[in-house]
Amino acid sequence: MTFDDHDLRPGEIALPFNPAERPADAGLVFIGRIRTPWQRRADCPRNGKGNRTLCTVEVDADYRPGLRSVETCSHLYLLYWMHQARRDLIVQTPAFAGVAHGCFALRTPVRPNPVALSVVELVDVRADGLVVRGLDCLDNTPLLDIKPYFAGTDSVPEARVGWREDLERQANTETDRDKP
Amino acid sequence: MTFDDHDLRPGEIALPFNPAERPADAGLVFIGRIRTPWQRRADCPRNGKGNRTLCTVEVDADYRPGLRSVETCSHLYLLYWMHQARRDLIVQTPAFAGVAHGCFALRTPVRPNPVALSVVELVDVRADGLVVRGLDCLDNTPLLDIKPYFAGTDSVPEARVGWREDLERQANTETDRDKP
Secondary structure (H helix, E strand, O other), X not given: OOOOOOXXXXXXXXXXXXHHHOOOOXXXXXXXXEEOOOXXXXXXXXXXXXXXXXXEEEEOHHHHXXXXXXXXXXXXXXXXXXXXXXXXXXXXXXXXXXXXXXXXXOOOOOOOOOEEEEEEEEEEEEOOEEXXXXXXXXXXXXXXXXXXXXXXXXXXXXXXXHHHHHHHHHHHXXXXXXXX | OOOOOOOOOOOOEEXXXXXXXXXXXXXXXXXXXXXXXXXXXXXXXXXXXOOOOEEEEXXXXXXXXXXXXXXXXXXXXXXXXXXXOOOOEEEEOOOOOOOOEEHHHOOOOOOOOOEEEEEEEEEEEEOOXXXXXXXXXXXXXXXXXXXXXXXXXXXXXXXXXXXXXXXXXXXXXXXXXXXX
């Protein structure tokens, strides 16, 4: 059972197969676990940035030498495996959007390869891992990778996501309309 | 044989096992291929941003419905599988750095899970995929995922990577020293 295992909403499209049941083209190893206060999907904050909750990233002993120099980074990418997400919904209708979008235009955990990425602020480096801010994932989420965040290549302040801007514009219009 | 399969450089540390030979904790499916002009590692640009080369992202037919609304995004994350990278070097001494850093402080393809991420500018959406700018990977690199880039959560212009700043400072000092 997965927490996303719902019937299809209007407009949603499932793949004709489940990627989780296909022979894998490549294999991942879990290198640790992310510890957060959120035990159920419904408890998770809507997105990481803006919430100041401290979370810990436990890195398995074999992989800890890989943390050398990470303490010099202010921000990191974490890649992790959304282990509870179904993988076969290729077009989805998020409740907040009301219309259907392709999974590649969404940051939903439900996607053919449920690898999530988050930009986090590094708060502390401990013997067994990291303390960070900016996560919104479930407790015990398997960790795949940690990468340094380079502002020169990774920061694009002018980036736009049109479908979400449309949604915000629509919400503002509705608010205006409700004014007396 | 892998293109990164060199003897250990001074300071480098290998894991006591090869993650590629471990039973996988999770399996990935390749959803397409990235087509670039670079056939050999030595031909690849040093990093994607700043180079204006157009690359194409071929998405396999089954997954193309997932592209709906991607055309409204100005920038995307691409996740891809560095299929030629070895996975067992946990501390590495990049030629440009001269000192050893953990793989999690580096963007090297050599890491326990060789999943690369790049921020790209979306130039065009075609029936079978995307045209983008900002990649530096080998031709035929397997594609894992496409995600929208949200400036509000993904852009951190103030992010710092201390070990690289030290390196740049050192390079500048050496240049100063060489002045007549």
